[in-house]
Amino acid sequence: MADQAFVTLATNDSYAKGAMVLGESLRNHKTTKKLVALIGPHVTEPSRAVLNKIYDEVRVVDVLDSGDTAHLVMMKRPDLGVTFTKLHCWALTQYSKCVFMDADTMVVSNVDELFDREELSAAPDPGWPDCFNSGVFVFRPSDETYNKLLRFCAEHGSFDGGDQGVLNSFFSDWATADITKHLPFIYNLSSVAIYTYTPAFKQYGGNAKVVHFLGKTKPWGYTFDPKQRRIRGDVQEASAHPSFLLEWWTIYSSLVVPMLQQEYGDQPFLSGCEEDLSYSTQNASPLLSSQERKQKWEQGQADYMGIDSFDNIQKRLDAFLK
Structure with missing residues (x-):
C-alpha cells in the first residue's frame, strides 16, 4: 500500500551507511512498502544523495532548530535530543501505518507481514523481556500521539536515557495488555x-x-576484504553468528560502495573495504618520505583526509599492538 512505509533514522554518516544497507536489504527481499529515512543535519551531501537513490523519501529532522512543539519541549530537556529525533517518526502523518527499524538492523527475509500488526507491536528486549526493544516496532503516525510523546518525554524523561525508556514508559501496558503486540x-x-x-x-x-547489530561495535566499524570475503576485527564481539555480519558487508561492498564512490567522485573517502583503504592511503596524495611527512606534521599540515587520517593511524596502531 502506498500509505505504508518502513522508517529509519540516521544522525550521522556512519549510521547512514547502516540505513543504506537496511534499505537495500528491504529492496532485495521485495518489499512492497515505501521506504523513508529520517536524517540529522550532520549527514553529508554524498550520503544524502545515496540515501535518496535507495529511499522513497529522505527527510532532514533537527528538533533543536525546528521551531515546532518539539523545539519548545527541548528547551526543558536538551539532554534527550537523539530521543526526540526518533520520535519524529510519529509526525509522518501522510502514512497510515509504519514499521520503524533502527539503522543497525538488516532484513534477511521479507517482513511486509509486520503491517498486519497494530501499534505498538515490538519484540521483547533480551536484557529485560517485560520491556520491548525499540529497534523494530509497528506504529501509526499521528499528530496527537506525537505531541503526547513529546510532552511525556519532557515531563518524565527516560529511565535509560534514550528512546527505549521513553517508549516503554509511554506504552506501559505492552507487557500485559495484548499478546498479539509481542x-x-x-x-x-x-x-x-x-x-x-x-x-x-x-x-x-x-x-x-x-x-x-546491538553492541559497541557496529558492522561499519570493521574492515572487509571483498576478494577474500573476510572481515577484519573481533567478529565475536558483534555476533556469535558471523554470517549475518558477512551478509551486511556483502550488501554494503557490492551495492552501496559503488554509489558512494560515484557521489564522492575524485574526493577520497574511506569505505572500509581494504582495497579502497589501500587506494586512499597510497593514491589520494603524493607519496612522501618519512622525513617529509614529519616536517608536514610539525608544520600542522598532516594529510588528515588521506594517509594521516584517524582511521589509518588507528589501523597502524592496531597492527603494531597485535
Missing part, C-alpha cells in the same frame, strides 16, 4: 544475545527475519 524474536534478533541461549539459536535462528 513480535516473535525472529523480527528483532539481537546479534549480541545469540550466545546467551545457544540451543535456542540453533533450533530457531534459521528462521530469523531481522538481525539487530
Whole structure:
C-alpha cells in the first residue's frame, strides 16, 4: 500500500551507511512498502544523495532548530535530543501505518507481514523481556500521539536515557495488555544475545527475519576484504553468528560502495573495504618520505583526509599492538 512505509533514522554518516544497507536489504527481499529515512543535519551531501537513490523519501529532522512543539519541549530537556529525533517518526502523518527499524538492523527475509500488526507491536528486549526493544516496532503516525510523546518525554524523561525508556514508559501496558503486540524474536534478533541461549539459536535462528547489530561495535566499524570475503576485527564481539555480519558487508561492498564512490567522485573517502583503504592511503596524495611527512606534521599540515587520517593511524596502531 502506498500509505505504508518502513522508517529509519540516521544522525550521522556512519549510521547512514547502516540505513543504506537496511534499505537495500528491504529492496532485495521485495518489499512492497515505501521506504523513508529520517536524517540529522550532520549527514553529508554524498550520503544524502545515496540515501535518496535507495529511499522513497529522505527527510532532514533537527528538533533543536525546528521551531515546532518539539523545539519548545527541548528547551526543558536538551539532554534527550537523539530521543526526540526518533520520535519524529510519529509526525509522518501522510502514512497510515509504519514499521520503524533502527539503522543497525538488516532484513534477511521479507517482513511486509509486520503491517498486519497494530501499534505498538515490538519484540521483547533480551536484557529485560517485560520491556520491548525499540529497534523494530509497528506504529501509526499521528499528530496527537506525537505531541503526547513529546510532552511525556519532557515531563518524565527516560529511565535509560534514550528512546527505549521513553517508549516503554509511554506504552506501559505492552507487557500485559495484548499478546498479539509481542513480535516473535525472529523480527528483532539481537546479534549480541545469540550466545546467551545457544540451543535456542540453533533450533530457531534459521528462521530469523531481522538481525539487530546491538553492541559497541557496529558492522561499519570493521574492515572487509571483498576478494577474500573476510572481515577484519573481533567478529565475536558483534555476533556469535558471523554470517549475518558477512551478509551486511556483502550488501554494503557490492551495492552501496559503488554509489558512494560515484557521489564522492575524485574526493577520497574511506569505505572500509581494504582495497579502497589501500587506494586512499597510497593514491589520494603524493607519496612522501618519512622525513617529509614529519616536517608536514610539525608544520600542522598532516594529510588528515588521506594517509594521516584517524582511521589509518588507528589501523597502524592496531597492527603494531597485535
